[in-house]
Amino acid sequence: MRGRGRSGGVPAAPLPQRDGIDPVRVRLPENPEGVWTTVGDHLVARFGGAIGAARVEAMLSGRRFVGTDGPVAADEPYGAGRFIWFHRDFAPEEPVPFPVGVVYRDRHLVVADKPHFLATTPRGRHVTETAVARLRRELGLPELQPAHRLDRLTAGLVLFVVRPGERGAYQTLFRDRLVRKEYEAVAPYDPAREFPVTVRSRIVKERGVIAAREEPGEANSESRIELLEHRDGLGRYRLSPATGRTHQLRVHMNALGLPILQDPVYPVVEAEGAADDWSRPLQLLARALEFTDPVTGVAHRFESGLRLSALP
Structure with missing residues:
Protein backbone atom coordinates (compact mmCIF):
# COMPACT_ATOMS: atom_id res chain seq x y z
CA MET A 1 0.00 0.00 0.00
CA HIS A 87 -4.60 0.63 13.49
CA ARG A 88 -7.61 -0.26 15.60
CA ASP A 89 -7.26 -2.80 18.37
CA PHE A 90 -9.28 -5.79 17.17
CA ALA A 91 -11.37 -7.66 19.69
CA PRO A 92 -10.81 -11.44 19.63
CA GLU A 93 -13.01 -13.13 17.03
CA GLU A 94 -14.00 -16.76 16.91
CA PRO A 95 -12.78 -18.15 13.58
CA VAL A 96 -15.52 -19.26 11.18
CA PRO A 97 -14.52 -22.89 10.55
CA PHE A 98 -15.29 -22.94 6.83
CA PRO A 99 -13.02 -21.98 3.92
CA VAL A 100 -13.60 -19.27 1.34
CA GLY A 101 -13.48 -20.95 -2.06
CA VAL A 102 -12.20 -19.21 -5.19
CA VAL A 103 -14.43 -19.94 -8.18
CA TYR A 104 -12.65 -17.65 -10.64
CA ARG A 105 -9.69 -15.30 -10.69
CA ASP A 106 -8.07 -13.05 -13.28
CA ARG A 107 -6.29 -9.67 -13.29
CA HIS A 108 -9.56 -7.85 -12.67
CA LEU A 109 -11.83 -10.13 -10.65
CA VAL A 110 -11.99 -12.69 -7.91
CA VAL A 111 -15.27 -14.58 -7.62
CA ALA A 112 -15.45 -16.30 -4.26
CA ASP A 113 -17.72 -18.86 -2.64
CA LYS A 114 -18.44 -17.31 0.75
CA PRO A 115 -19.47 -19.80 3.43
CA HIS A 116 -22.39 -19.35 5.79
CA PHE A 117 -21.64 -17.24 8.91
CA LEU A 118 -18.79 -15.23 7.33
CA ALA A 119 -19.45 -11.52 6.78
CA THR A 120 -18.45 -10.05 3.41
CA THR A 121 -16.87 -6.89 4.83
CA PRO A 122 -15.91 -5.63 8.32
CA ARG A 123 -18.87 -4.50 10.37
CA GLY A 124 -19.61 -4.47 14.08
CA ARG A 125 -17.92 -7.36 15.86
CA HIS A 126 -16.89 -9.05 12.59
CA VAL A 127 -13.67 -7.46 11.34
CA THR A 128 -10.78 -9.82 10.63
CA GLU A 129 -13.13 -12.79 10.23
CA THR A 130 -14.62 -11.49 6.99
CA ALA A 131 -14.39 -12.68 3.41
CA VAL A 132 -12.51 -9.62 2.15
CA ALA A 133 -9.91 -9.77 4.96
CA ARG A 134 -9.37 -13.48 4.48
CA LEU A 135 -8.97 -13.22 0.72
CA ARG A 136 -6.55 -10.30 0.99
CA ARG A 137 -4.38 -12.40 3.28
CA GLU A 138 -4.71 -15.71 1.46
CA LEU A 139 -4.34 -14.38 -2.09
CA GLY A 140 -1.83 -11.63 -1.36
CA LEU A 141 -4.16 -8.97 -2.80
CA PRO A 142 -4.17 -6.10 -0.28
CA GLU A 143 -6.29 -3.80 -2.48
CA LEU A 144 -9.07 -6.33 -3.07
CA GLN A 145 -12.55 -4.85 -2.60
CA PRO A 146 -16.08 -6.30 -2.92
CA ALA A 147 -18.30 -5.04 -5.72
CA HIS A 148 -21.40 -5.95 -3.68
CA ARG A 149 -22.31 -7.61 -0.39
CA LEU A 150 -23.90 -10.86 0.67
CA ASP A 151 -25.61 -11.29 4.05
CA ARG A 152 -23.40 -12.92 6.66
CA LEU A 153 -25.80 -15.86 7.07
CA THR A 154 -26.14 -16.44 3.31
CA ALA A 155 -23.57 -18.57 1.49
CA GLY A 156 -22.47 -18.36 -2.12
CA LEU A 157 -20.96 -16.15 -4.78
CA VAL A 158 -19.45 -12.74 -4.11
CA LEU A 159 -17.60 -10.71 -6.74
CA PHE A 160 -14.42 -8.91 -5.66
CA VAL A 161 -12.43 -6.36 -7.66
CA VAL A 162 -8.63 -6.60 -7.79
CA ARG A 163 -7.87 -3.04 -8.94
CA PRO A 164 -9.38 -0.14 -6.94
CA GLY A 165 -9.71 2.01 -10.04
CA GLU A 166 -12.06 -0.54 -11.63
CA ARG A 167 -14.34 -1.04 -8.65
CA GLY A 168 -16.82 1.62 -9.74
CA ALA A 169 -17.42 -0.09 -13.09
CA TYR A 170 -18.38 -3.35 -11.40
CA GLN A 171 -20.45 -1.66 -8.70
CA THR A 172 -22.38 0.10 -11.46
CA LEU A 173 -23.38 -3.29 -12.86
CA PHE A 174 -25.15 -4.12 -9.60
CA ARG A 175 -26.60 -0.63 -9.21
CA ASP A 176 -28.07 -0.70 -12.70
CA ARG A 177 -29.36 -4.28 -12.30
CA LEU A 178 -27.16 -5.59 -15.10
CA VAL A 179 -26.17 -8.68 -13.09
CA ARG A 180 -28.50 -11.67 -13.25
CA LYS A 181 -28.52 -13.27 -9.82
CA GLU A 182 -29.91 -16.69 -8.95
CA TYR A 183 -30.33 -18.00 -5.43
CA GLU A 184 -31.37 -21.38 -4.12
CA ALA A 185 -33.32 -21.99 -0.93
CA VAL A 186 -34.82 -24.88 1.00
CA ALA A 187 -38.15 -24.13 2.65
CA PRO A 188 -41.41 -25.93 3.46
CA TYR A 189 -43.48 -27.27 0.56
CA ASP A 190 -47.12 -26.25 0.24
CA PRO A 191 -49.03 -28.25 -2.41
CA ALA A 192 -51.74 -25.63 -2.46
CA ARG A 193 -49.39 -22.89 -3.67
CA GLU A 194 -48.70 -22.54 -7.39
CA PHE A 195 -45.34 -21.67 -8.87
CA PRO A 196 -43.66 -19.80 -10.42
CA VAL A 197 -44.77 -16.64 -8.65
CA THR A 198 -43.48 -13.07 -8.67
CA VAL A 199 -43.61 -11.27 -5.32
CA ARG A 200 -43.60 -7.48 -5.20
CA SER A 201 -43.82 -5.49 -2.00
CA ARG A 202 -42.53 -2.49 -0.08
CA ILE A 203 -39.75 -3.55 2.31
CA VAL A 204 -38.50 -1.29 5.11
CA LYS A 205 -35.38 -1.98 7.19
CA GLU A 206 -34.75 0.26 10.19
CA ARG A 207 -31.29 0.79 11.64
CA GLY A 208 -30.86 -1.19 14.82
CA VAL A 209 -33.82 -3.49 14.11
CA ILE A 210 -32.80 -7.01 13.08
CA ALA A 211 -35.82 -7.88 10.95
CA ALA A 212 -37.02 -5.99 7.88
CA ARG A 213 -40.75 -5.63 7.40
CA GLU A 214 -43.28 -5.17 4.63
CA GLU A 215 -45.63 -2.20 4.72
CA PRO A 216 -48.32 -0.72 2.47
CA GLY A 217 -47.15 1.54 -0.32
CA GLU A 218 -45.39 1.48 -3.65
CA ALA A 219 -43.36 -1.70 -4.13
CA ASN A 220 -39.59 -1.31 -3.92
CA SER A 221 -38.72 -5.01 -4.19
CA GLU A 222 -39.39 -7.84 -6.63
CA SER A 223 -38.49 -11.53 -6.58
CA ARG A 224 -39.40 -14.40 -8.89
CA ILE A 225 -39.73 -17.73 -7.08
CA GLU A 226 -39.77 -21.14 -8.75
CA LEU A 227 -40.16 -24.62 -7.25
CA LEU A 228 -37.41 -26.94 -8.49
CA GLU A 229 -38.33 -30.10 -6.57
CA HIS A 230 -40.03 -31.27 -3.40
CA ARG A 231 -39.87 -34.27 -1.10
CA ASP A 232 -40.43 -35.09 2.54
CA GLY A 233 -42.39 -31.89 3.07
CA LEU A 234 -39.56 -29.64 1.86
CA GLY A 235 -39.07 -27.78 -1.40
CA ARG A 236 -36.00 -26.59 -3.24
CA TYR A 237 -36.63 -23.17 -4.75
CA ARG A 238 -34.90 -20.97 -7.31
CA LEU A 239 -35.07 -17.31 -6.30
CA SER A 240 -34.35 -14.56 -8.82
CA PRO A 241 -34.34 -11.07 -7.28
CA ALA A 242 -34.91 -8.13 -9.62
CA THR A 243 -34.04 -5.71 -6.80
CA GLY A 244 -31.68 -5.88 -3.83
CA ARG A 245 -33.40 -4.82 -0.62
CA THR A 246 -31.97 -6.01 2.70
CA HIS A 247 -33.23 -9.54 3.52
CA GLN A 248 -35.48 -9.35 0.44
CA LEU A 249 -35.60 -13.06 -0.38
CA ARG A 250 -36.05 -14.06 3.24
CA VAL A 251 -38.90 -11.56 3.65
CA HIS A 252 -40.63 -12.66 0.45
CA MET A 253 -40.42 -16.36 1.23
CA ASN A 254 -41.78 -15.69 4.70
CA ALA A 255 -44.63 -13.64 3.21
CA LEU A 256 -45.61 -16.69 1.16
CA GLY A 257 -45.84 -18.72 4.34
CA LEU A 258 -42.68 -20.59 3.35
CA PRO A 259 -39.90 -19.22 5.60
CA ILE A 260 -36.45 -20.39 4.58
CA LEU A 261 -35.28 -23.29 6.70
CA GLN A 262 -33.17 -22.43 9.76
CA ASP A 263 -33.72 -18.70 9.44
CA PRO A 264 -33.09 -17.16 12.90
CA VAL A 265 -35.02 -13.98 12.04
CA TYR A 266 -38.08 -14.89 9.95
CA PRO A 267 -40.81 -15.52 10.92
CA VAL A 268 -39.63 -15.01 14.54
CA VAL A 269 -36.42 -13.42 15.80
CA GLU A 270 -34.73 -16.15 17.82
CA ALA A 271 -32.67 -15.74 20.95
CA GLU A 272 -29.27 -14.09 20.75
CA GLY A 273 -26.65 -16.57 19.59
CA ALA A 274 -29.03 -18.65 17.48
CA ALA A 275 -27.64 -17.06 14.33
CA ASP A 276 -24.17 -18.43 15.15
CA ASP A 277 -25.09 -22.09 15.51
CA TRP A 278 -22.80 -23.56 12.87
CA SER A 279 -24.79 -26.79 12.78
CA ARG A 280 -27.89 -24.90 11.55
CA PRO A 281 -26.92 -22.70 8.59
CA LEU A 282 -29.59 -20.64 6.87
CA GLN A 283 -30.67 -22.65 3.83
CA LEU A 284 -30.05 -19.87 1.34
CA LEU A 285 -27.32 -19.91 -1.30
CA ALA A 286 -26.27 -17.36 -3.91
CA ARG A 287 -26.07 -19.92 -6.69
CA ALA A 288 -25.16 -17.97 -9.86
CA LEU A 289 -23.96 -14.61 -11.18
CA GLU A 290 -24.24 -13.71 -14.86
CA PHE A 291 -23.06 -10.45 -16.47
CA THR A 292 -20.96 -8.89 -19.20
CA ASP A 293 -17.63 -7.72 -17.84
CA PRO A 294 -17.53 -3.88 -18.09
CA VAL A 295 -13.73 -3.87 -18.38
CA THR A 296 -12.99 -6.79 -20.71
CA GLY A 297 -16.34 -7.20 -22.49
CA VAL A 298 -16.37 -10.93 -21.69
CA ALA A 299 -19.73 -12.56 -20.95
CA HIS A 300 -19.45 -14.37 -17.61
CA ARG A 301 -21.58 -16.91 -15.82
CA PHE A 302 -20.35 -18.25 -12.50
CA GLU A 303 -21.93 -20.99 -10.43
CA SER A 304 -21.33 -21.81 -6.78
CA GLY A 305 -19.71 -25.09 -5.82
CA LEU A 306 -21.52 -25.09 -2.47
CA ARG A 307 -24.64 -27.10 -1.67
CA LEU A 308 -27.46 -26.70 0.82
CA SER A 309 -27.46 -29.44 3.40
CA ALA A 310 -31.16 -29.66 4.30
CA LEU A 311 -32.24 -31.23 1.00
CA PRO A 312 -29.23 -33.03 -0.47
Whole structure:
Protein backbone atom coordinates (compact mmCIF):
# COMPACT_ATOMS: atom_id res chain seq x y z
CA MET A 1 0.00 0.00 0.00
CA ARG A 2 2.97 2.31 0.40
CA GLY A 3 3.88 4.79 -2.28
CA ARG A 4 0.54 4.74 -4.07
CA GLY A 5 -1.57 7.87 -3.96
CA ARG A 6 -5.36 7.91 -4.02
CA SER A 7 -7.83 10.11 -5.85
CA GLY A 8 -8.92 13.44 -4.39
CA GLY A 9 -5.48 14.39 -3.13
CA VAL A 10 -5.43 11.84 -0.33
CA PRO A 11 -1.89 10.48 0.18
CA ALA A 12 -1.20 6.77 0.40
CA ALA A 13 -1.39 5.24 3.83
CA PRO A 14 2.05 5.07 5.48
CA LEU A 15 0.94 1.98 7.42
CA PRO A 16 0.48 -1.46 5.87
CA GLN A 17 -2.66 -3.52 6.36
CA ARG A 18 -2.92 -5.62 9.49
CA ASP A 19 -4.74 -8.96 9.26
CA GLY A 20 -6.15 -7.85 5.91
CA ILE A 21 -7.65 -4.64 7.37
CA ASP A 22 -6.65 -1.13 6.29
CA PRO A 23 -5.54 1.37 8.92
CA VAL A 24 -8.06 3.99 10.00
CA ARG A 25 -7.54 7.34 8.26
CA VAL A 26 -8.29 10.60 10.08
CA ARG A 27 -8.32 14.07 8.57
CA LEU A 28 -7.95 16.87 11.09
CA PRO A 29 -10.93 19.26 10.72
CA GLU A 30 -10.97 23.03 10.72
CA ASN A 31 -10.39 24.59 14.14
CA PRO A 32 -11.87 28.12 13.97
CA GLU A 33 -12.36 28.46 17.72
CA GLY A 34 -8.87 27.21 18.52
CA VAL A 35 -10.25 24.41 20.68
CA TRP A 36 -7.31 22.13 19.95
CA THR A 37 -3.82 23.46 20.48
CA THR A 38 -2.04 20.19 19.72
CA VAL A 39 -2.74 17.08 17.67
CA GLY A 40 -2.97 15.14 20.92
CA ASP A 41 -5.74 17.45 22.18
CA HIS A 42 -7.87 16.63 19.14
CA LEU A 43 -7.23 12.88 19.13
CA VAL A 44 -8.13 12.58 22.82
CA ALA A 45 -11.31 14.61 22.26
CA ARG A 46 -12.21 12.64 19.14
CA PHE A 47 -11.55 9.09 20.30
CA GLY A 48 -11.43 9.35 24.09
CA GLY A 49 -15.15 8.69 24.44
CA ALA A 50 -14.93 5.45 22.46
CA ILE A 51 -11.71 3.92 23.76
CA GLY A 52 -10.80 6.15 26.71
CA ALA A 53 -8.48 9.14 26.99
CA ALA A 54 -5.80 7.05 28.69
CA ARG A 55 -5.80 4.59 25.80
CA VAL A 56 -5.44 7.38 23.22
CA GLU A 57 -2.56 8.86 25.21
CA ALA A 58 -0.91 5.44 25.40
CA MET A 59 -1.25 5.04 21.63
CA LEU A 60 0.37 8.43 21.13
CA SER A 61 3.21 7.48 23.46
CA GLY A 62 3.59 4.19 21.60
CA ARG A 63 3.90 6.05 18.25
CA ARG A 64 0.81 4.34 16.89
CA PHE A 65 -0.61 7.44 15.21
CA VAL A 66 1.33 8.00 11.99
CA GLY A 67 1.35 10.84 9.48
CA THR A 68 2.97 11.06 6.07
CA ASP A 69 6.22 12.10 7.76
CA GLY A 70 6.24 9.41 10.43
CA PRO A 71 4.85 8.90 13.95
CA VAL A 72 2.84 11.77 15.42
CA ALA A 73 3.77 13.24 18.80
CA ALA A 74 1.04 14.35 21.20
CA ASP A 75 2.47 17.86 21.53
CA GLU A 76 2.73 18.63 17.80
CA PRO A 77 0.90 21.86 16.88
CA TYR A 78 -2.57 21.30 15.47
CA GLY A 79 -2.91 21.70 11.70
CA ALA A 80 -6.29 21.41 9.94
CA GLY A 81 -6.39 19.20 6.87
CA ARG A 82 -3.60 16.91 7.96
CA PHE A 83 -4.04 13.15 7.48
CA ILE A 84 -3.21 10.69 10.26
CA TRP A 85 -3.51 6.91 10.29
CA PHE A 86 -3.66 4.28 13.01
CA HIS A 87 -4.60 0.63 13.49
CA ARG A 88 -7.61 -0.26 15.60
CA ASP A 89 -7.26 -2.80 18.37
CA PHE A 90 -9.28 -5.79 17.17
CA ALA A 91 -11.37 -7.66 19.69
CA PRO A 92 -10.81 -11.44 19.63
CA GLU A 93 -13.01 -13.13 17.03
CA GLU A 94 -14.00 -16.76 16.91
CA PRO A 95 -12.78 -18.15 13.58
CA VAL A 96 -15.52 -19.26 11.18
CA PRO A 97 -14.52 -22.89 10.55
CA PHE A 98 -15.29 -22.94 6.83
CA PRO A 99 -13.02 -21.98 3.92
CA VAL A 100 -13.60 -19.27 1.34
CA GLY A 101 -13.48 -20.95 -2.06
CA VAL A 102 -12.20 -19.21 -5.19
CA VAL A 103 -14.43 -19.94 -8.18
CA TYR A 104 -12.65 -17.65 -10.64
CA ARG A 105 -9.69 -15.30 -10.69
CA ASP A 106 -8.07 -13.05 -13.28
CA ARG A 107 -6.29 -9.67 -13.29
CA HIS A 108 -9.56 -7.85 -12.67
CA LEU A 109 -11.83 -10.13 -10.65
CA VAL A 110 -11.99 -12.69 -7.91
CA VAL A 111 -15.27 -14.58 -7.62
CA ALA A 112 -15.45 -16.30 -4.26
CA ASP A 113 -17.72 -18.86 -2.64
CA LYS A 114 -18.44 -17.31 0.75
CA PRO A 115 -19.47 -19.80 3.43
CA HIS A 116 -22.39 -19.35 5.79
CA PHE A 117 -21.64 -17.24 8.91
CA LEU A 118 -18.79 -15.23 7.33
CA ALA A 119 -19.45 -11.52 6.78
CA THR A 120 -18.45 -10.05 3.41
CA THR A 121 -16.87 -6.89 4.83
CA PRO A 122 -15.91 -5.63 8.32
CA ARG A 123 -18.87 -4.50 10.37
CA GLY A 124 -19.61 -4.47 14.08
CA ARG A 125 -17.92 -7.36 15.86
CA HIS A 126 -16.89 -9.05 12.59
CA VAL A 127 -13.67 -7.46 11.34
CA THR A 128 -10.78 -9.82 10.63
CA GLU A 129 -13.13 -12.79 10.23
CA THR A 130 -14.62 -11.49 6.99
CA ALA A 131 -14.39 -12.68 3.41
CA VAL A 132 -12.51 -9.62 2.15
CA ALA A 133 -9.91 -9.77 4.96
CA ARG A 134 -9.37 -13.48 4.48
CA LEU A 135 -8.97 -13.22 0.72
CA ARG A 136 -6.55 -10.30 0.99
CA ARG A 137 -4.38 -12.40 3.28
CA GLU A 138 -4.71 -15.71 1.46
CA LEU A 139 -4.34 -14.38 -2.09
CA GLY A 140 -1.83 -11.63 -1.36
CA LEU A 141 -4.16 -8.97 -2.80
CA PRO A 142 -4.17 -6.10 -0.28
CA GLU A 143 -6.29 -3.80 -2.48
CA LEU A 144 -9.07 -6.33 -3.07
CA GLN A 145 -12.55 -4.85 -2.60
CA PRO A 146 -16.08 -6.30 -2.92
CA ALA A 147 -18.30 -5.04 -5.72
CA HIS A 148 -21.40 -5.95 -3.68
CA ARG A 149 -22.31 -7.61 -0.39
CA LEU A 150 -23.90 -10.86 0.67
CA ASP A 151 -25.61 -11.29 4.05
CA ARG A 152 -23.40 -12.92 6.66
CA LEU A 153 -25.80 -15.86 7.07
CA THR A 154 -26.14 -16.44 3.31
CA ALA A 155 -23.57 -18.57 1.49
CA GLY A 156 -22.47 -18.36 -2.12
CA LEU A 157 -20.96 -16.15 -4.78
CA VAL A 158 -19.45 -12.74 -4.11
CA LEU A 159 -17.60 -10.71 -6.74
CA PHE A 160 -14.42 -8.91 -5.66
CA VAL A 161 -12.43 -6.36 -7.66
CA VAL A 162 -8.63 -6.60 -7.79
CA ARG A 163 -7.87 -3.04 -8.94
CA PRO A 164 -9.38 -0.14 -6.94
CA GLY A 165 -9.71 2.01 -10.04
CA GLU A 166 -12.06 -0.54 -11.63
CA ARG A 167 -14.34 -1.04 -8.65
CA GLY A 168 -16.82 1.62 -9.74
CA ALA A 169 -17.42 -0.09 -13.09
CA TYR A 170 -18.38 -3.35 -11.40
CA GLN A 171 -20.45 -1.66 -8.70
CA THR A 172 -22.38 0.10 -11.46
CA LEU A 173 -23.38 -3.29 -12.86
CA PHE A 174 -25.15 -4.12 -9.60
CA ARG A 175 -26.60 -0.63 -9.21
CA ASP A 176 -28.07 -0.70 -12.70
CA ARG A 177 -29.36 -4.28 -12.30
CA LEU A 178 -27.16 -5.59 -15.10
CA VAL A 179 -26.17 -8.68 -13.09
CA ARG A 180 -28.50 -11.67 -13.25
CA LYS A 181 -28.52 -13.27 -9.82
CA GLU A 182 -29.91 -16.69 -8.95
CA TYR A 183 -30.33 -18.00 -5.43
CA GLU A 184 -31.37 -21.38 -4.12
CA ALA A 185 -33.32 -21.99 -0.93
CA VAL A 186 -34.82 -24.88 1.00
CA ALA A 187 -38.15 -24.13 2.65
CA PRO A 188 -41.41 -25.93 3.46
CA TYR A 189 -43.48 -27.27 0.56
CA ASP A 190 -47.12 -26.25 0.24
CA PRO A 191 -49.03 -28.25 -2.41
CA ALA A 192 -51.74 -25.63 -2.46
CA ARG A 193 -49.39 -22.89 -3.67
CA GLU A 194 -48.70 -22.54 -7.39
CA PHE A 195 -45.34 -21.67 -8.87
CA PRO A 196 -43.66 -19.80 -10.42
CA VAL A 197 -44.77 -16.64 -8.65
CA THR A 198 -43.48 -13.07 -8.67
CA VAL A 199 -43.61 -11.27 -5.32
CA ARG A 200 -43.60 -7.48 -5.20
CA SER A 201 -43.82 -5.49 -2.00
CA ARG A 202 -42.53 -2.49 -0.08
CA ILE A 203 -39.75 -3.55 2.31
CA VAL A 204 -38.50 -1.29 5.11
CA LYS A 205 -35.38 -1.98 7.19
CA GLU A 206 -34.75 0.26 10.19
CA ARG A 207 -31.29 0.79 11.64
CA GLY A 208 -30.86 -1.19 14.82
CA VAL A 209 -33.82 -3.49 14.11
CA ILE A 210 -32.80 -7.01 13.08
CA ALA A 211 -35.82 -7.88 10.95
CA ALA A 212 -37.02 -5.99 7.88
CA ARG A 213 -40.75 -5.63 7.40
CA GLU A 214 -43.28 -5.17 4.63
CA GLU A 215 -45.63 -2.20 4.72
CA PRO A 216 -48.32 -0.72 2.47
CA GLY A 217 -47.15 1.54 -0.32
CA GLU A 218 -45.39 1.48 -3.65
CA ALA A 219 -43.36 -1.70 -4.13
CA ASN A 220 -39.59 -1.31 -3.92
CA SER A 221 -38.72 -5.01 -4.19
CA GLU A 222 -39.39 -7.84 -6.63
CA SER A 223 -38.49 -11.53 -6.58
CA ARG A 224 -39.40 -14.40 -8.89
CA ILE A 225 -39.73 -17.73 -7.08
CA GLU A 226 -39.77 -21.14 -8.75
CA LEU A 227 -40.16 -24.62 -7.25
CA LEU A 228 -37.41 -26.94 -8.49
CA GLU A 229 -38.33 -30.10 -6.57
CA HIS A 230 -40.03 -31.27 -3.40
CA ARG A 231 -39.87 -34.27 -1.10
CA ASP A 232 -40.43 -35.09 2.54
CA GLY A 233 -42.39 -31.89 3.07
CA LEU A 234 -39.56 -29.64 1.86
CA GLY A 235 -39.07 -27.78 -1.40
CA ARG A 236 -36.00 -26.59 -3.24
CA TYR A 237 -36.63 -23.17 -4.75
CA ARG A 238 -34.90 -20.97 -7.31
CA LEU A 239 -35.07 -17.31 -6.30
CA SER A 240 -34.35 -14.56 -8.82
CA PRO A 241 -34.34 -11.07 -7.28
CA ALA A 242 -34.91 -8.13 -9.62
CA THR A 243 -34.04 -5.71 -6.80
CA GLY A 244 -31.68 -5.88 -3.83
CA ARG A 245 -33.40 -4.82 -0.62
CA THR A 246 -31.97 -6.01 2.70
CA HIS A 247 -33.23 -9.54 3.52
CA GLN A 248 -35.48 -9.35 0.44
CA LEU A 249 -35.60 -13.06 -0.38
CA ARG A 250 -36.05 -14.06 3.24
CA VAL A 251 -38.90 -11.56 3.65
CA HIS A 252 -40.63 -12.66 0.45
CA MET A 253 -40.42 -16.36 1.23
CA ASN A 254 -41.78 -15.69 4.70
CA ALA A 255 -44.63 -13.64 3.21
CA LEU A 256 -45.61 -16.69 1.16
CA GLY A 257 -45.84 -18.72 4.34
CA LEU A 258 -42.68 -20.59 3.35
CA PRO A 259 -39.90 -19.22 5.60
CA ILE A 260 -36.45 -20.39 4.58
CA LEU A 261 -35.28 -23.29 6.70
CA GLN A 262 -33.17 -22.43 9.76
CA ASP A 263 -33.72 -18.70 9.44
CA PRO A 264 -33.09 -17.16 12.90
CA VAL A 265 -35.02 -13.98 12.04
CA TYR A 266 -38.08 -14.89 9.95
CA PRO A 267 -40.81 -15.52 10.92
CA VAL A 268 -39.63 -15.01 14.54
CA VAL A 269 -36.42 -13.42 15.80
CA GLU A 270 -34.73 -16.15 17.82
CA ALA A 271 -32.67 -15.74 20.95
CA GLU A 272 -29.27 -14.09 20.75
CA GLY A 273 -26.65 -16.57 19.59
CA ALA A 274 -29.03 -18.65 17.48
CA ALA A 275 -27.64 -17.06 14.33
CA ASP A 276 -24.17 -18.43 15.15
CA ASP A 277 -25.09 -22.09 15.51
CA TRP A 278 -22.80 -23.56 12.87
CA SER A 279 -24.79 -26.79 12.78
CA ARG A 280 -27.89 -24.90 11.55
CA PRO A 281 -26.92 -22.70 8.59
CA LEU A 282 -29.59 -20.64 6.87
CA GLN A 283 -30.67 -22.65 3.83
CA LEU A 284 -30.05 -19.87 1.34
CA LEU A 285 -27.32 -19.91 -1.30
CA ALA A 286 -26.27 -17.36 -3.91
CA ARG A 287 -26.07 -19.92 -6.69
CA ALA A 288 -25.16 -17.97 -9.86
CA LEU A 289 -23.96 -14.61 -11.18
CA GLU A 290 -24.24 -13.71 -14.86
CA PHE A 291 -23.06 -10.45 -16.47
CA THR A 292 -20.96 -8.89 -19.20
CA ASP A 293 -17.63 -7.72 -17.84
CA PRO A 294 -17.53 -3.88 -18.09
CA VAL A 295 -13.73 -3.87 -18.38
CA THR A 296 -12.99 -6.79 -20.71
CA GLY A 297 -16.34 -7.20 -22.49
CA VAL A 298 -16.37 -10.93 -21.69
CA ALA A 299 -19.73 -12.56 -20.95
CA HIS A 300 -19.45 -14.37 -17.61
CA ARG A 301 -21.58 -16.91 -15.82
CA PHE A 302 -20.35 -18.25 -12.50
CA GLU A 303 -21.93 -20.99 -10.43
CA SER A 304 -21.33 -21.81 -6.78
CA GLY A 305 -19.71 -25.09 -5.82
CA LEU A 306 -21.52 -25.09 -2.47
CA ARG A 307 -24.64 -27.10 -1.67
CA LEU A 308 -27.46 -26.70 0.82
CA SER A 309 -27.46 -29.44 3.40
CA ALA A 310 -31.16 -29.66 4.30
CA LEU A 311 -32.24 -31.23 1.00
CA PRO A 312 -29.23 -33.03 -0.47
